Amino acid sequence: MAKFLFSKRYLPVLAISVLALIILFLMGFWIWLRQSLPALDGTIATGELKNSVTIERDIQGVPLIHSENRNSSAFALGFLHAQERFFQMDLLRRSSAGELSELLGHTTVKHDQKVRQHQFRQRAERNISAMPAPQKMLLEHYVNGVNFGLNHLSAKPWEYALLGQEPRPWNSADSLLTIYSMYLTLQSERGSFELRDTALAELLPADLYAFYFPKGGQWDAPLFGKARKKVSIPETPISTLLGDRDSIVYQSMESDDKIYGSNNWVVGGNLTVHGAAILANDMHLGLNVPNIWFRAGWGIPGSDRFVRGVTLPGGPITVAGSNGLVAWGFTNTGGDWSDLIPLELSEDGDQYKTPEGWRRFGRETESIAIKGRDAKIIEVRTTIWGPVIGTNHHGVPLAFRWVAHDISGANMNLLNMEEARSAAEALNLAASIGIPHQNLVVGDSAGNIGWSVAGAIPKRVGFDGSRSVSWADGGAYWDGYLPSQQQPHLYNPKSGRIWSANARIVDGNYLELMGNHGYALGARQQQIRDQLFAREQFHERDLLNIQLDDRALFLERWQQHLLALLEKREDYREIYEQIQNWGARASIDSVGYRIVRNYRLKLMELTTAPILTYMRRYQPNFSFGQLKHQFEYPLWEMVQQEPPQLLNPDFESWNAIKLAALDQVLEKMSSDNLPLKRQSWGVENRAKIQHPLGRAIPLLNWFLAMPADPLAGDTHMPRFQTPTHGASQRLVVSPGRDSSGIFHMATGQSAHPLSPFFGNGHRDWVEGNASPFVEREARYRLTLN
Structure with missing residues (x-):
């Protein structure tokens, strides 16, 4: 009894003590974390610069x-x-160098080996x-x-601590x-599309x-x-593919358009009130904290113009943006x-x-450091x-010929876009740019x-690249690369409109040059095209409205x-x-939309399972990958x-397989433990x-993640959106009218959770608010001498 009274008497004191310890720990953690915050104001002597530099940052941290x-x-x-x-930059270089395990340990060894x-x-x-x-x-x-910026932090970036x-x-x-x-990220390091397609x-x-594997259709x-x-x-x-003892294999079907892609389009000056072109670009990538892109702008020497847009941390280049005379953006070609x-x-x-006879393999050793x-x-x-x-499905070893392996595959020639003064000049740079192949879409201040x-682009001789063939007899090979003048291009079409969204964009000779490595279906691209032809005059906001279009046109027949x-x-x-009252949009409150889109994917899974089962007889880990796009x-x-x-x-009948697909979708939705009317797409x-x-x-x-917002949009529409993939940025800009441009980014500028820029801009990205492309009034000023 006395023991009980003693415990009861001192319980408040113990609780207060524990609370005080927690508060002290959080204060210490906060103080420790603040040490790695970047410098925002003042003057820093670098000892390295001939010309001083001033960095102005606005309320969102855009410099x-x-x-x-x-x-x-x-x-x-x-x-x-x-x-x-810096930590983001470090992960990027280590990922492509196969050096992640040195930092993160044994869990990334398989990646590094590959x-x-x-x-x-x-x-x-x-x-x-x-x-x-x-x-x-x-x-x-x-x-x-x-290296100066890294060393000037009061403490190393918090991730390393x-x-x-x-x-x-x-x-x-x-x-x-x-x-x-x-x-x-954007291409396969193992030629997976060709490997699967050749086997099929x-x-x-x-x-x-x-x-089952057409090259296109009505979309x-x-x-x-x-x-x-x-x-x-x-x-x-289909039964001829299956043996008597085969048990059919099912693999959950994610969206058949969940790809690393993008949307990009431009309208000419004849369709704008001011006579300059307007360009829109939203690049679809994995969504992370921090965002893959870092916004920045800087002066172009010898002019009064600035280049503005997004940079990839790790390099000194504007990836997409405007230089005041030309605007440019990208989508993955496919x-x-x-x-x-x-x-x-x-x-x-x-x-x-x-072709010269037998040759011994080169053998080189690589040492993978593991934490x-x-x-x-x-x-x-x-x-x-x-x-x-x-190896292929016969066990035959495969050599890999890839543009990325050559000198022309990776360079800094995209820097030259800063100096381009017209759309024609920008297009002439295309063949020399050493990046993963992109649809380059441009517009200039004169309206071109x-x-x-x-x-x-490789010049293939003796084969078209659609199938894996031997090069041993010299009949098939790459004869260098196309000269600039033979690069596929389109300049000032009569319609005054150009669009791309990862689907097939060309035909005929151009398609022979570009080949096919898994084009998107085309529904997203078609919806963009049709919206462009629905108007005869455009403002910047009109292009943002297309980027935010979440109408479910593709699923109407479903x-x-x-x-x-x-x-x-x-x-x-x-x-x-x-389903009847679905709203015809991928809106966050639509239950019907969620049912329709998931029913289609489940039916796709059930109907193609015999093909998957058959292929796994030859390749145990076979999956459809990009081949499911069509x-x-x-x-x-x-x-x-x-x-x-x-x-x-x-299944005993087509009616049975359809109802089974629907029932499986409804069963999975019910796992949310919500009444049907609340099992919406936003959930x-x-x-x-x-x-x-x-x-x-x-x-x-x-304290590191962005809010778990319900998101409008989906993959087969311009507002491409999944929980983990989507528009890593949206920009709309008319070169020379940059101040009227629009910009969104999924997260803030800084990777530091205590930075004032950590989550700034996220709400505009979620809600589609027309936030400015040009930096706002300067709040911070830092000079490097």
């Missing part, structure tokens, strides 16, 4: 760099990148040596700025490694392959050419910029056949065409517009299909009403015509924008 010398402004940008984003086959660090050092002297000097100033690591200084090769990191074409009966909206013809129902029964080469081996397997463990040594086998990156492919399926079924009456065409024909020979044998499509360390340590998410 405008004032300097009479471009090298000095590059130094200042490096300083800013290091102070605000990437080391490409030896990007050695290639980056080679490319730096080949760089023109002015670019090399500018890059050196940027690198010096990075948390990991118990020291940040490694930056060098010039690291800047090119950030370009290679985008190759790994060889293993499937011809009519089944042609039906096509190219700049050149027309939509493809309708697919035909094949005669070969073209084919690599080839898999099946090797013909000698009996002992130590040699491979070339807390011994280094892992791997061997990279090389050929005259490229590294050996795996254009499109081309940014990146070197909504009607579901209504017809359920019309006479009383047991689905409540579901029927939600599944809409066979799927729609099947639900309309209900061919018995294509019915999944797990599923909720933002999950996290810091990499927050994903690894969930406890950190409470």
Whole structure:
């Protein structure tokens, strides 16, 4: 009893003591965290600059760099990148160099092993040596700025303190490694589309392959050419692919348009009130904290103009933006910029056949440093065409020929866009730009517009690149790269409109040059095109409205299909009403939209499962990947015509498979433990924008992640949106009228959670508010002497 009274008597004291300790800990944590905040005001003597630089920042942390010398402004940008984003830069260079495990430990060893086959660090050092002297000097100033900015922090970036690591200084090769990191994001480092497509074409009966994997259809909206013809129902029964003992394999089907892509379009001066072109660009990438892009602007020496836009931390280049005379933006092309080469081996397997005879493999060792463990040594086998990156479905080794491996694949020539004075000049730069191949869309202050492919295009001889073929006899090879004048392009079309959204954009000879590495379906691109032709005059806000268009035009026929399926079924009456009143948009409060879009994907999964099962007999880890982008065409024909020979044998009828798809969708929705009327699209499509360390340590998410907002939009419409992927930025700008431009970014400028810029701008991105492209009134002023 006395013991109980003692405990009760002192319980408030104990509680107060614990609370005081928690408060002291949080105060100490806050003080410790503040030490790594960047400098915003004052004057810093660098000991390195010939010309002083002034950095003005507005309320969102958007800097405008004032300097009479471009090298000095590059130094200042490096300083800013290091102070605000160094950990992000470090992850980018380590990801493409295969050096993540040195920082993060054994969990990233598999990634490092895969990437080391490409030896990007050695290639980056080679490319730096080949760089023109002015670019090399500018890059050196940027690198010096990075290291000065890193060393000028009062404490190392907070991420390193948390990991118990020291940040490694930056060098010039690291800047090119950030370009290679985008190759790994936007293209396959293993030629996965060609690998899968070659296997499917060889293993499937011809009519089944042609039906399930068409090259396009009615949703096509190219700049050149027309939509493809309708697919035909094949005669070969799907059951012929399955053995008596085969158990059909099912793989959950994510959106067939969930790709790293983008939207980009431009209207000419004949369609604007002021006579200048207006360009819109929203680049679709993974959404993280911090955002992949860092906003910045700086003066163009010898002029009164500024270049403004987004930079990739790690390099001194405006990736997309405006220089006051020309605006430019990018979308991923979906073209084919690599080839898999099946090797013909000698009996002992130590040699491979070339047009000059048998040749031994090159063998190089790579040492992967691993935090807390011994280094892992791997061997990279090389050929005259490229590294050996795996085997095909026959077990034949494959060499990989990739533009990214060549000097022309990664450079700093995008810098030249700062000096372009017209759309024509900008297009002429396209072939020389060393980045993952992009649809380059441009417009200028005189109203001219254009499109081309940014990146070197290989000249294939003896084959078209659509299939893996041997190069051993010399009949198939790359004969260098296309000269600039042969680069696909379009300049000032009569319509005054140019659009791209990752779908097929060309036909004929241009398509032969670009090839196919998994074009998007085209519904998103078509919706953009049709909106552009719905108006004859445009302001900047009109283009933002297209970016925010979440109308479910693509799914309208699927909504009607579901209504017809359920019309006479009383047991689905409540579901029927939600579908009927879906609102025809991917709005956060629509239950019907969520049902329709997920029903289609589930039906896609159930109907294509026999193909997946069959292919896994030859490749145990086979998945459709980008080959599912065109599944809409066979799927729609099947639900309309209900061919018995294509019915999944797990179901007794087409009606049964349709209802099974719907029931599985409803069952998953009910796991939210909400009444049906509250199981809306916004419940599923909720933002999950996290810091990499927050994903690894969930406890950190409470102060590192962006709010878990319900998000309007989806993948088959201009407002491309999933919880983890979407518009990493939106910009609308008319060159020369930059102050009327619009800009959104998914997170703030800074990676530091205590920075005043950490989450600024996120709300405008979520709500679609027309926030300015040009920086606002300066709030902070820092001078580097």
